[in-house]
Amino acid sequence: MLDQIRTVAQGWVGKALLALITIPFALFGIDSYLSSAGNNVAVAKVGGNSISVQAYDNALKNMRNRLQSEGKFEQAQLDSPEVKSLVLDQLINKQLLSDEIHNAKYAISDSQLATYVTGMPEFQKDGKFSQELYDQTLSQNQLSPSKFEAGMRADLLAQQAQDGIARLGFISNARADEVLKLANQQRVVTVSEIKTKDFVDQVTVKPEEVKAYYEQHKNKLIVPEQVKIEFLSLAPVNFMRNVNVSDDEVKKYYDDNAAKFQGNEQRRASHILIAFGVSATPEQKQQAKAKAEEILAQIKKDPSKFEQLAVKNSQDPGSAVKGGDLGSFSRGAMVKPFEDAAFSMKVNQVSDLVESEFGYHIIKVTEISGQNADFNSLKPQIKGDLMFQKAKDEFAKQAEAFSDLVYTQSGSLEPAAKAFGGQVQKSDWLSRESGAKFFKNNEKIMSLIFSNEVLKDRRNTEAIEVSTDNMVSARVVDYKPAAPKSFDEVKAGIEALLKLEAASKLAISKGEAALKDLRDGKNVAGIEWIKEVTVDRKNAQGLTDLAMNQVFKTNTAKLPAYSGLADSKQGYLLVKVIKVDSSSLADEETKKAAKAQLNAALANEYIAAYKQSLREKAKVTVNEKLLLSNAAK
Structure with missing residues (x-):
């Protein structure tokens, strides 16, 4: 709820996305879905409550829309069982928390709710609560005060139930410093690989060994x-x-789908928005138009004042602070009246008033990149x-x-x-x-x-x-x-396999013997170390993940420190840690931020454990077949 309201305040594009994506789920929560589900089949049961297919389906669509709008996932990933399970788990957790709140009799009084809402920064004007701003924000999001306040109360109750648990996730300054040192620690290291393949030529496999292996594994060599x-x-x-297609059909398709064939053309534009609200009266719209016309007249008189007037007058906070700049966009990114105007203009041209559902725009195209694709091509x-x-x-x-x-x-x-x-x-x-x-x-x-x-x-x-x-x-x-398979078919493969197994044993044996001698302070011949490198947990300097894992597992109580790792296929990896540097201390601001992150991570673990405990106490059953079926998509 809080994130949603804050997002609303950031700009007219954000408001449009928010109204489509976040409100149905984030605002009303699971209760509205449950109450509207009627006798729908349950995709899960939580104690005495059911999560209907309708509730699950709506939440899944919201999740997909959000991820698609952020460009984070491909369609195949959005339709994956993992995403479906994630959405259902969120619904189950909400229901469990709702049940806990009810059973434990958590309560938020009307005065507590009023104090919180009137103190929200989103509704402040000149340092105090603005009823006008409150009404306008709710109106723009098509919310009644009762629905908004019910959603806020539910959020505060959930917060109340989890806050005490989250506060258990505390890390001391000393422990935080220790973790930070380990995270930033640098190690000067070198490694040596004793490779299995280097021992293959030293191995001899007798024919009777090959035959014995065949007889022992014949039932698998099929x-x-x-x-x-x-x-x-x-x-x-x-x-x-x-099949025949006429030229007239081709031209008609091109004309009907002009937006689809715009090549990679993009426009960069700035705008000044004078909003009139979702349910504006004719008088309010006329007032907004008059103000927009007045600003437009000033721009036509002196076009260089566009950015200055945008900062001062535009009611799109997200772009106003940047002189109205919206960045670059392709067709389909903006509402149609805005897009039609922007893609018909030349660089540095200023539009007349353009009306959209958000208000009146004055648009200035600042850059054109890419190109259109014409019909003949x-x-x-x-x-x-x-x-x-x-x-x-x-x-x-x-x-x-x-x-x-x-x-x-x-x-x-x-x-x-x-x-x-x-x-x-x-x-x-x-x-x-x-x-x-x-x-x-x-x-x-x-x-x-x-x-x-x-x-x-x-x-x-x-x-x-x-x-x-x-x-x-x-x-x-x-x-x-x-x-x-006949013996002749597999003889060569068996011989190669047995040679590899024997060579691996030789490599590992040599590696283990070398490690013992190195730890005893002896020189070991035939070990080729790579050039020393300085690594930390984020910078491997070309070392493999396997080597990096072993580097930081090596006990460095005494330097130089040695460790080894056997790999039945590759051979044996020797690691030598020459120097450990834990002096790379962060500044106080970084340490403070790191501690906050550690506390947050620990708090999240406690909350996750709390939700898991609720799940284990409650009887939760999931209709797996229905969850993964097309019916629940």
Whole structure:
């Protein structure tokens, strides 16, 4: 709630995003969702309460919208089970906290609420609470006082329930200094790798050892069952030769989608906003317009005063302090009246008044970058896209007929190939795994191929979509059952494996012996150390993660300090720490900030543990199937 109100105060773009994204969830919380869910199916149950699909779905959409607006995630990530679980966990935690507040009888009195609200910086004017500013902010966000105050009360109750727990997360100055020293500590180090591969030539593997390994592992050295297949695919490309697109269609598509074909052109602009509010009366709008016209007249008289007048008059706080500068933007980033005006202007041109839902804008374009893409240069691309789209449409129409024909004529793929202008193709030997990769990691087609009906009766598989807009039906031509690999097939591989295992043991043995001698103060021949480097936890100076981890695990009570790490594949890593420097102390301001971060992290851990304890005490059940289904997207 507090973050939302503060965001609202930052500018007209922020207000627009906020109204669309944060208000439904952050303001009203879980109670409004629960109360509006009716008899909807529950995606989770928390004690005696249910979290409905409707509540979950709305919260998920809000999360996706927020992440998309921040450009933090790709669509595949937004649809991932991890994001879904995160959203549900947040709803569960809110319900648990709400139940705890109710059971523990936490309360915020009307006077406490009033004191807090009237003291919020967002509603201060000339050092005191402004009823006018309060009403205006709520109006701009389409909130009634009762809804806003109910949301604030819920937030304060949640804060009250968690504050005592958070205060347990305290770290002393001495401990904070110690952590900071460790975090900033530098170590002068060198490493040496005793590599397995350097010992391979020293190893001899006897033929009887290879044979014994084969006999011992024969049941694992299996050639999986394999098939040779023929298959027929149906895709939009099958219909391309019958598709025609006229020049008139291309031109119409270009005109209808002009905004889509604007190349990479961007505009940088400044503006002065004179707002009139969401529910402005005609008189209020006229007053705002008169003020905007007065400012515009001053600018036309002296254009150099634009930035000065923006700082003084613009009611978009986010840009006003920068002389009205909004930075660079592409089409689609601004509301349409603003965008249409900005993209029709030249550099340093000042617009007439432009009315949007936020008020009256005076716009000045300060920079144009990138370029538009004209019709003639785009014509071949658009024509190709339209042809492919028509082919896709025809594919969608014919897909069912294709499926029916490979089923009714299941003894051969040739009738379907002739009917749809395709060509039956043949494969080499395929296992289930290699076949799935062959068909773009589609395991379903291979499951069908290895089914009794297809494998034994040699019938066509049903037509399935192995990838987007690509249907395939297949039939088995030949089959080989699973069988052990012959000794000759695997002999060379077994010999190489046994050599590697023996070489690894030699490398590790040499490494461990070298480490013992180094710790005893002896010189060790044949150890090649890299050039000394100074590292800290953020700067590895080319060392691997494995080496860095070992460097900071090394006990440095006595210098030089040595440690080692065995890797059954790579060999043995020796680490030598020559010097430790913990004197890099931060200034007091940095130390203070670091301590605050540590306290905050510790407080978050306590709060997380508190919420987990609530979850363990309550009976929480999650409908996993519903959570991951399309119904809850």
